[in-house]
Structure formats: structure tokens, C-alpha cells
Amino acid sequence: MIADNLQHILQQIQIAAEKSGRSPHEIQLVAVSKRKSLGEIGEAFASGQRVFGENFIQEAIEKITILDTTICWHFIGHLQSNKARLAVQHFDVIETVDRIKVARLLNSHADEFGKDIDILVQVNIGREKQKSGIMEEDAVRFLTDLRQFSRVKVRGLMTMPPYAIDPELNRPYFKQLKQLSEILMQKDLIADGKPAELSMGMSSDYLVAIEEGSTLVRIGTAIFGQRVYIEEIK
Numbered sequence: 001m002i003a004d005n006l007q008h009i010l011q012q013i014q015i016a017a018e019k020s021g022r023s024p025h026e027i028q029l030v031a032v033s034k035r036k037s038l039g040e041i042g043e044a045f046a047s048g049q050r051v052f053g054e055n056f057i058q059e060a061i062e063k064i065t066i067l068d069t070t071i072c073w074h075f076i077g078h079l080q081s082n083k084a085r086l087a088v089q090h091f092d093v094i095e096t097v098d099r100i101k102v103a104r105l106l107n108s109h110a111d112e113f114g115k116d117i118d119i120l121v122q123v124n125i126g127r128e129k130q131k132s133g134i135m136e137e138d139a140v141r142f143l144t145d146l147r148q149f150s151r152v153k154v155r156g157l158m159t160m161p162p163y164a165i166d167p168e169l170n171r172p173y174f175k176q177l178k179q180l181s182e183i184l185m186q187k188d189l190i191a192d193g194k195p196a197e198l199s200m201g202m203s204s205d206y207l208v209a210i211e212e213g214s215t216l217v218r219i220g221t222a223i224f225g226q227r228v229y230i231e232e233i234k
């Protein structure tokens with residue numbers, strides 16, 4: 001089941017990439033495994049998946065410390081400052097940086113561990129009150145501020161557009177994030193002068209996101225099925 005889903009999604013990614021004149025190799029699939037068991041993650045791993053995304057630090061660490069060390073772990077949840085140290089210690093990429101205070105902590109903990117930490121800046125592209133992320137107009141200033149943290153490598157941007165049943169409704173938001181990333185690249189605000197990563201697209205809208213330039217799609221439900229919450233199992 002999980003293997004079939006993964007195969008199907010990788011095929012779809014390839015079709016969407018080719019349709020928009022891109023190479024499928026530019027697009028990484030982040031398998032979102034929050035609330036999923038070691039067995040389910042193992043199944044995805046067995047069919048070749050190596051990049052996983054988790055939302056909750058404690059839940060993630062329980063998995064990370066047991067599972068294969070070749071897995072690349074992305075943190076995609078809201079990061080509290082008191083979890084910054086654990087995030088640096090256990091994750092390869094932190095996708096949800098939107099506060100200088102957290103970036104400062106990530107930097108000092110990275111220094112403590114003697115490593116650099118790759119991050120994405122989360123942008124609240126739909127300007128929703130309840131969502132995390134910086135406002136688009138603050139991006140240049142925010143990324144400029146991040147330059148002071150030598151251990152923090154800004155690889156690109158991440159966004160979660162407003163919930164929409166029709167993925168086409170999210171296309172303008174994806175375009176907007178892509179345009180913003182181009183401005184940031186022109187201003188040399190992406191680490192090492194590399195092209196910006198764009199983490200956009202989930203189960204319902206990843207094909208549209210790829211057409212608009214996504215390089216990381218974060219997909220949970222379409223791989224693992226609906227999430228059942230712990231409270232409901234008890």
C-alpha cells in the first residue's frame with residue numbers, strides 16, 4: 001500500500017516536472033510521517049524513501065534515534081525556543097524558521113555541536129492570522145538579519161497556503177513564493193549563492209506546486225493514508 005502510493009506519487013512528480021519543462025531530479029519528496037508508526041516509516045524506507053518530515057520534536061526523536069541513520073529528517077512543525085537544541089541535534093533541515101530569537105538559538109546550538117544547520121524561512125504567504133511564518137514584505141530584512149548567524153544556512157523558503165479544496169486556488173500563492181525567492185537570490189541572501197529551495201505543495205496540491213517551481217513537496221496523507229490521532233486510539 002505505502003509502496004504503491006510512493007511509486008504513484010514519484011510518477012506524478014515526474015509527469016508534473018516534465019510538463020513544466022523541469023527535471024524530476026530538482027524535486028525532492030519529503031514523506032510526512034507525523035503520527036505514523038515505525039513500521040509505516042520502515043515500509044516507506046524499504047521502498048527507497050530517504051527523506052522524512054516530522055512536526056513534533058519529542059515524537060520525532062523517538063523515531064530518529066531508532067531508525068536508519070541515512071534518513072534525512074526535516075522538521076516541519078512549529079519550533080518552540082526550548083526545543084531548538086534538540087532540533088539542531090536531531091534534524092538535518094529545519095523548515096519553519098520565522099523568528100530571530102529561534103535562529104539565534106539554532107546558531108548557538110549548532111556551534112555547540114560543531115556543525116552547520118540548514119534552514120528554510122517559513123513565509124505566511126496567505127497572510128492568515130492563525131498561521132506561522134513571516135510576512136512577504138519582511139523577508140528581505142529577515143534574511144538580512146539572519147546573515148549574522150554563521151552556522152545557520154538559509155537554503156530557501158517554505159510555505160503553507162490557505163486550505164483550499166481546489167488546488168488551482170493555491171497557484172497564485174506558489175507563484176508569489178517563487179517570485180519572492182528570486183528577489184532574495186538577487187540580493188544574495190540564499191546561502192552559498194545556490195538556487196533557493198522552495199518547500200511548497202502537500203497531498204492535495206503538490207502537482208500545481210511543482211508546476212510553479214517547488215523543489216520540496218511535503219506529502220503525508222497520499223503516502224500513508226489519513227492520520228489517526230493518538231487520543232482517538234486510546
Ligand SMILES: *Cc1c(COP(=O)(O)O)cnc(C)c1O
Nearest residue numbers: 032076202203218219220221222
Ligand atoms: C502535515 C503536514 C504536511 C502533510 O500534509 P498532507 O496533506 O497529509 O500531505 C505538510 N506540511 C506540513 C507543514 C504539515 O504539517
